[in-house]
Amino acid sequence: MSKPHYLFLLASTREPGHEGNTEKLARRAAAQLPANTTQTWLRLADFELLPFVDLRHTAGTYPAPTGDMARLLDATLACTDLVLVTPTYWFSFPSNLKTYLDHWSAWMRVPGVDFKASMAAKTLHVVTTSGDRAKSQPMLDSARLCGDFLGMRFGGALWGKGGPPGAIDADVAALAQADSFFAA
Structure with a gap:
């Protein structure tokens, strides 16, 4: 069994240097690892996320990514656990996370990269915040389905009350859940 390696992908679009509620909740959970x-x-x-271009039905394969996209692919392949740290925006992922996920379709078709089989050995977790748990459900379902498509184990979702900076500090239930989230 390989040594645990958690990749936390922060999808918040808050200004640099301003830790959001979702990141704060994720860091609380990670502190227990x-x-x-x-x-x-x-x-x-912090990454230049290139727009995804669908070549599946024309070229069939994709060239190996370069630059920031190669760094993201390498980091994704290197982890045992992928943690999407994503606030809920309009019932879904922020656009940067959606772009990253779209590139999974390309990475499955890069010659020499057995992306789908590699991902099947990983666990996918989601940490999110929003004003209402029900409003996060479409995004959580989407994340789980993305993982299911690749055969990933779903490690669950940690949800907390979001809103203005610091709102998570008042969500005692979410903070308690964070303390044992990765223990399962």
Whole structure:
């Protein structure tokens, strides 16, 4: 069994240097991971996310990604656990996370990269905040379905009350759940 390596993909679009409620909740959960667990934290806003171009029915394959897209692919392949740290925006993912997920379709078709089989050995987790848990459900369903498509284990969703900065501090139930979220 390989050493645990958690990749936390931060999808918030808050200004740099301003930790949002979702990130705060994720960091609380991550603090409970065993000391020997590797943690990689990547802020999608720091990457040049190229628009996804669907070549499946024309070229059939995709060239190996370069630049930031190659860094994201490498980080994704290197982890044992992928944690989508994403506030709920309009009942869904922020656009940067949706773009990252769209590129999974390309990465499945890069010669020499067995992306789908590699992802099947991983666990997908989601940490999110929103004003109302029910409003996050479409996004959570979408994340689970993306993982299911690749055969990933779904490690669950951690939801907390979002809103203005610091709102998560008042969500005692979410903070308590964070303390044991990765223990399952």
